[in-house]
Amino acid sequence: MYAQGLIGADGKTGESPEFLEAFQKRIDAEEKIEPNDAMPEGYRKTLIRQIGQHAHSEIVGMLPEGNWITRAPSLKRKAALLAKVQDEGGHGLYLYSAAETLGVSREQMTEELHSGKAKYSSIFNYPTLTWADIGIIGWLVDGAAIMNQIPLCRCSYGPYARAMIRVCKEESFHQRQGYEIVMTLAQGTPAQREMVQDALNRWWWPVLMMFGPHDSDSQHSDQNMAWKIKRFSNDALRQKFVDATVPQGEYLGLTFPDPELKWNEEKGGYDFGPIDWDEFWRVVKGGGVMNRDRIRDRKAAWENGAWVREAALAHAEKRRQRAAEAAPIAAE
Ligand SMILES: [Fe+2]
Numbered sequence: 544m545y546a547q548g549l550i551g552a553d554g555k556t557g558e559s560p561e562f563l564e565a566f567q568k569r570i571d572a573e574e575k576i577e578p579n580d581a582m583p584e585g586y587r588k589t590l591i592r593q594i595g596q597h598a599h600s601e602i603v604g605m606l607p608e609g610n611w612i613t614r615a616p617s618l619k620r621k622a623a624l625l626a627k628v629q630d631e632g633g634h635g636l637y638l639y640s641a642a643e644t645l646g647v648s649r650e651q652m653t654e655e656l657h658s659g660k661a662k663y664s665s666i667f668n669y670p671t672l673t674w675a676d677i678g679i680i681g682w683l684v685d686g687a688a689i690m691n692q693i694p695l696c697r698c699s700y701g702p703y704a705r706a707m708i709r710v711c712k713e714e715s716f717h718q719r720q721g722y723e724i725v726m727t728l729a730q731g732t733p734a735q736r737e738m739v740q741d742a743l744n745r746w747w748w749p750v751l752m753m754f755g756p757h758d759s760d761s762q763h764s765d766q767n768m769a770w771k772i773k774r775f776s777n778d779a780l781r782q783k784f785v786d787a788t789v790p791q792g793e794y795l796g797l798t799f800p801d802p803e804l805k806w807n808e809e810k811g812g813y814d815f816g817p818i819d820w821d822e823f824w825r826v827v828k829g830g831g832v833m834n835r836d837r838i839r840d841r842k843a844a845w846e847n848g849a850w851v852r853e854a855a856l857a858h859a860e861k862r863r864q865r866a867a868e869a870a871p872i873a874a875e
């Protein structure tokens with residue numbers, strides 16, 4: 544039997560070795576952990592941090608592409624991009640809701656994003672300079688997101704795992720629309736080919752950084768694997784991504800900006816050159832081209848949307864009052 548706790552219960556009462564062992568047994572048996580279940584405080588905090596960062600990434604990720612909606616080259620492209628950016632907003636909302644089941648509020652998470660305390664994926668701190676960037680983002684950034692997120696469909700925390708199933712289906716549409724843009728440009732005029740090659744050159748290394756530091760430098764990795772929050776290591780996912788993506792680029796006659804990229808028959812995968820971790824940390828710490836703009840835009844969106852939140856709350860309160868007047872007993 545497992546003790547049942549309230550949402551946000553500190554869990555400390557239960558953190559005896561027996562409690563931790565019983566919890567681990569549930570995880571090992573592939574049982575899903577649900578919001579009202581007792582859970583170690585470390586498990587709860589790790590998930591709040593991870594799901595919160597994931598939600599922020601979806602929401603901030605709307606900015607670099609939203610910037611191109613009005614400049615999409617055709618009605619078809621505009622409709623697809625609009626749908627994609629709206630999907631990302633939806634992903635953010637599912638994920639904020641999933642995090643809220645762990646006892647954190649949406650306001651707290653937003654506050655942490657705005658103050659810089661909470662991170663989001665650093666890939667969104669790079670600028671989108673041409674239309675080809677929109678194709679490359681769909682193909683590579685959403686492609687990397689899929690690699691990261693498919694294993695999360697089997698994450699031990701139920702609400703997160705379930706949200707990921709729908710998110711992954713939508714991500715695969717995003718990736719295809721991106722690849723189709725890239726394909727069109729790669730088969731287009733010399734200027735279009737050059738534009739898409741330039742975009743690939745700029746995005747390739749930042750995309751490889753999306754999988755996070757090498758396993759040897761990654762904190763908390765073992766505990767998260769044991770808790771089945773994480774199912775594959777950063778390096779394993781990065782390798783899978785490179786192996787899946789390089790043939791797709793070669794098919795279009797594109798080249799990757801890595802002289803060391805080479806098929807390795809023995810390991811059955813590609814070898815690739817070293818990642819510039821100094822750049823990675825510089826951008827994570829706020830030194831990317833777009834860090835400041837992204838947070839400024841998110842803050843403005845939050846402030847400009849205050850009246851919508853107030854109106855929605857006032858409306859809900861009015862409805863509650865009306866229901867109470869109509870059926871005073873049922874409302875009690
Ligand atoms: Fe997404």
Ligand SMILES: [Fe+2]
Nearest residue numbers: 631685714717
């Ligand atoms: Fe996406």
